[in-house]
Amino acid sequence: MCKRCKINVKTWLSIVVAGYLLILIFIQPVSGGPAAVHQLFWNADTTAPRPDTTKGLADTTIKKKTDSTSRHIDSLKISKDSLDAPVKYSAEDSGVLVVDTKAFYLYGKAKTDYKDMQLEAATIGFDQQTQTVKAFGSRDSSGNPLSKPLFLQSDMKTVSDSIFFNLKTGKGQVKNTFLQEGELFVNARVLKKVSPDEAFAGWARLTTCNLDTPHFAFRTRKMKIINNKLGVSGPAFAEFEGVPVPIGIPFGLFPLYKGRHSGILAPAFTASEDFGLGLEGLGYYKVINDYVDLTTRANLYSYGGWNLNLNSKYIQRYHFTGSVNLTFQNTKSLNRSGSSAEEFSSSHSFMINWSHSRDSRARPGTSFSANVNFGSTRFNQTLLNNPFQNFQNQLNSSISYSKDWNGKVNISLNANHNQNSVTRLVNLNLPTANVNVVTFYPFQKKDQVGTGKWYEKIGIGYSGNFINQLSFYDTNFNFRRMLDTLQWGAQHSLPISLSLPSLGPVTISPSVSYEERWYGQRILRHWNTSGQKVDTAIQKGLYTARQMSFGLSASTRIFGTYKFGPHSNIIGIRHEIRPTISLNYKPDMASKYFYNLRIDSTGRQIRVSQFDGGVIGPFGEGTFGGISFGVDNLLEMKVKDKKDSTGKATRKVKLIDGFGFNSSYNLMADSFALSNINIYARSTLFEKINVTAGAILDPYAIDNRGYRVNRLILDPTKFKFGRLTSGNLAIATQFQSKTRDGKDPKEKDKNIPVDPFMTPDEQQRQLQFARANPAEFTDFDIPWSLSLSYSLTFNNVLKSDYSGFETKTYSSANFNGDFSLTEKWKMGATGYYDFSTAKLQSFSMFISREMHCWQMSINVTPIGLYRSFNITLNPKSGILRDLRINRSRSFSSY
Known part of the structure; x- marks a missing residue:
């Protein structure tokens, strides 16, 4: 290469090259030689001023007089080997132009931009005749790589040893490349790019681990990658810590979609003594449009039982948001009671959950919300592997509509429902109407001047409600009997108040x-x-x-x-x-x-x-x-x-x-x-322990059957203020250590994004999932945490046969905690103890192992309606989340 052609990019490269090319234009034919180089560089460097060619293009013929009798016409044409878009380039060291071969080289942290393609490398070479770009990295004196070429096009990013790319066709070949597609990392010995969105990889290694030496990977000889859609591989074999596993898969499908997209939901295997072998969570997720989706899941068991769940979420920003959940359950389990000759006991149940809320900005002055939970009373009890929902005996629903008139009058219509799974009693309140009139002052003048009269401060308000109620037992439902239970009622309240000026420190209010x-x-x-x-x-x-x-x-x-x-x-x-x-x-x-x-x-x-x-x-x-x-x-x-x-x-x-x-x-x-004397107290001890207490004292004595007699037992001198008839006590506290970096965990919680469109029903479902799978929500940055709560209530009530009084006491304690055995091992437990029955009603524990790109969790529930254990080993990445090793068993406590 001629050294005199070497120039420094930093020393007015554009001016020197432009002057040189202008000389070549006048001494060479129009359609040949350096004219093509002229076209290359005016497209290549957009920072230099471009000549005005609009006049020459408007008149494409140039007349040149050869003699008095003849004329010769030459045509000005754009060279076929020129580019169709400008190229921006820069280099830290130098640029080299080779006129004879129409080649251009950049040295030292070179960068080029062409259309949607960006290239960074130690050395970049361009051959205009073949429209080919070559890029290479650099090495130090010992031969170790200092840098590698970086290539970006659309959403594809590659780091390689060398790059060969054709600007015209968009095709290229890279060697020993590292490619990232979403959460998937691919290392290919050879990668051929056939279009901006498609590439073929040979001798590839796939993983979701972002380390230079990944903990695990899948090796395959060939693979096709479609940007933001799919990765398809041939036969692949797994390896852990570089050690291959002699068990492979015939082919691999790796979803690379970003955002919402439809797809199959993989199931998990389980085994139960009562339900048999099963597949849980098999389903399909369907994106209907930008506002509505649908999730379908099914649980299938070998004894014949099944569970079908349909969940749809809908949202329209600034209008409304909500979700609908339908579950149908056919339970078929082993008959352990021995009361029937049948081997299996069967039952059918259903559950409907609907949550809806309308944005206040949609229709100012009106609101509509719904939170419906209606279904079979035995539905919660027959759910498998859900200890928290198994003990929920109450179901409640509410649908509410309200209208406000300028903040003066408000009317609301409500429909309410509650049912008890123990008594199997269902109560329906529909509709319930409430009317409220804000306090107004009928004697007050519109234009107040000075101090008003006392009667001008007389305020009148109104509140009223109308109630309907139906009751029935779901075991013996009959429409006519249900109508016989219809009750209705209404109440009206008309308060009148007067605001008087304060008498010093005393406020008087009639x-x-x-x-x-x-x-x-x-x-x-x-x-x-x-x-x-x-x-x-x-x-x-x-x-x-x-x-x-x-x-x-x-x-x-x-x-x-x-x-x-x-x-x-x-x-x-x-x-x-x-x-x-x-x-x-x-x-x-x-x-x-x-x-x-x-x-x-x-x-x-x-x-x-x-x-x-x-x-x-x-x-x-x-x-x-x-x-x-x-x-x-x-x-x-x-x-x-x-x-x-x-x-x-x-x-x-x-x-x-x-x-x-x-x-x-x-x-x-x-x-x-x-x-009766009502006593209450509330406090927060040491800014950690919340205490709330209350009691009702009856100052009168009772006879031998518990009925009151007109004789005071109040004696303040002996600190005797009556007979305790009811009371309540609630204590709750939470302790947790600082994070490993010494920060307060509350500061970390502030950075957690909150979804403003998540409905309360969705929040409750996420909370239930987190409780059922605590190992998947383990924070290893907090060494230990502990939450404790205790509640006690008692009440002296009249017996149903009027024979006397009895005291009903309810007392329970909840605990939830975890601690780190090491930086990578953590274990915890949660439970519920009922002091009334002296039984541990619910208890579950977990052990979790942090393995960077993998996680292992062990969940054990030894107490409850269904005792179970679950061992799961799976990658953290959402792409390979269904690639899991799962062992699950459940046992009945009947």
């Missing part, structure tokens, strides 16, 4: 309230002497009852502070007391609906209302004229912030978020004047 209730039936009970029981008769019709009340309340706030010394870490403790007192009067307008009912053979009687047991409860009888009182407390502490280096910063710590009591005393009652 109020008047009128309430009316309508009933669609009344229940009359009487003692059957011959049968020695209470008989019940129901009378349909329209019955009304009404009530009024008058009140005057006063409230204030009292503060107290105790300060510590200057050397103490505690600066002070602040106590806030919020007492309230009110005078109330309620005339007796409901006593005519009460009567004495004999309940046993001894002649004992109780007072009952003819509206007991309806969808709307009765008013309480008796006149009330007395005092209602209560005290609420807040206790907090100010301490020095130890994290602050200056020692001046402080922080507040709440000791008690709220603690108090409330009750009332009826001055007009001849007996039982003092009402």
Whole structure:
């Protein structure tokens, strides 16, 4: 190569080459030689100014006079070997032009851009005659590679030892190339690119591990790759850590789609003593359009049972979003009860889930939402390998529509449903209508000037609701019987309030309230002497009852502070007391609906209302004229912030978020004047433990059968404030260590994206899946975590036969935790213990192994309706997620 042709790109390469080519144009024929080089470089370097050729192209003939009698015409034509688009190029070292061979070379971190193709290499050569580009890497003095050519076209990116590419045909060949397609990494000895979207690989290695030396791979002799669609290979053999496995697959299909796309959902194998061998999760995902999709899954078992699930999600941004889930289940399991001669027991069940919510921006002032969960009461119990749903005994549904008129009037229509899988009782409330009128001031002037009159602050509001209810047992459903259970009712409330100015620290608020209730039936009970029981008769019709009340309340706030010394870490403790007192009067307008009912053979009687047991409860009888009182407390502490280096910063710590009591005393009652005392408390201890507690104290004594007698047992001197009749206690806490890099886990949770269009039903399903598969949601960055919760409720209730009272207690504890055995091994457990039955109702544990591009999980459920274990080993990549080693077994606890 001639050294005088070598120039430095950094020293005005474009100007020198342009001048040289202009000289060649005038001394050479128009259609030959260096004219082609001229065309190449004006297309190659778009940063240089291009000559104006529009005039020459408009008149394509140039007349040249040879003599007085003849003329010769030459045509100006574009060379066939020129490019059809400009080429941008740069090089850190130099560029070399070889005029005789029409070749151009770039040296030192060379870069070129042509159409949608980008090329980076240590050396790039272009042959204009063949339209071929060659690219090579560089090596250091010891022969090790310093860089390799990088080629990008469309979404395909390759790193190779060498590249040969034809710009005209779009075809090329690369050697020892590394190609990434989505989550798939391909290393091919030879890769032939036949079009912008298709390539053939020879002696290829496929993996989803992004390491230079992958943990696993599949080796195949030939493979075809279609960008963003599919990878198809011939016979392939797996290798782990470079060690081949003598078990291969006849062919491989590797989906490379991006975004949503339809496809088959691979199943998982399982085995159960009650259901037999099975395939779970076999299905198909169908993208219907940009707004709707459909997922179909099926579980098939060898004993003949099956489960079919249809799930569709729909969304239209700024309008609505929702999902519909239909499940049909044919359960056929071994009969372990021995009560029947049949070998298998069969049952059919179904479940319908619908969740819908409309964006408030779609129709301002109106809203529509639905959360429907309706199905067979035994559906949850017959689900296999779902311990959390097996113990869900309640199903609830609601559909709601509301309309608002300028924030003054609101009306809502609701349909509600609830059913109990133990009693198998189903209750339907449809429809339920609610009307609310926001408090308005009828005597207030539109244009207020100065201080208004006292009567201008009188406010009137309204609230009313209309209820229908149907009840039936799903074991003995009959439409006529269901209509016989129809109950309806309505209630109207008209509150009147008056806002008065504060009397110093005391706020005074008078109020008047009128309430009316309508009933669609009344229940009359009487003692059957011959049968020695209470008989019940129901009378349909329209019955009304009404009530009024008058009140005057006063409230204030009292503060107290105790300060510590200057050397103490505690600066002070602040106590806030919020007492309230009110005078109330309620005339007796409901006593005519009460009567004495004999309940046993001894002649004992109780007072009952003819509206007991309806969808709307009765008013309480008796006149009330007395005092209602209560005290609420807040206790907090100010301490020095130890994290602050200056020692001046402080922080507040709440000791008690709220603690108090409330009750009332009826001055007009001849007996039982003092009402029950309601005590409550809530606090967050050490900013970690949430505590909520409450209790109801009855200040009166009882007889030997548990009935109240008019004798106070209240004695504050002995700290005796009554008899405990009901209470509740809830304690919850969560502890977890910092991440391995020392950061707070809460900061990490802030970076988790939240899908604003995910419905509550979808969130619940994801939570159930995470609980059932905890190993797949393990965070190895957090060494350990622990969540504990405890709840206790008890209540003293009247027995169904009126023979006395009994105390029903419910107590349970939930726990969930995990810890790291090593940086790559983690184990955890979750469970539910019922203290009422003294049994561990649910327990599951997991062990998970982090293997970079693979994961192993072991899930064991030794307690529950269905005991099971599952061992799964599969790649993390979504492309090869169905390539798993799975071992699953389940056992019945019946």
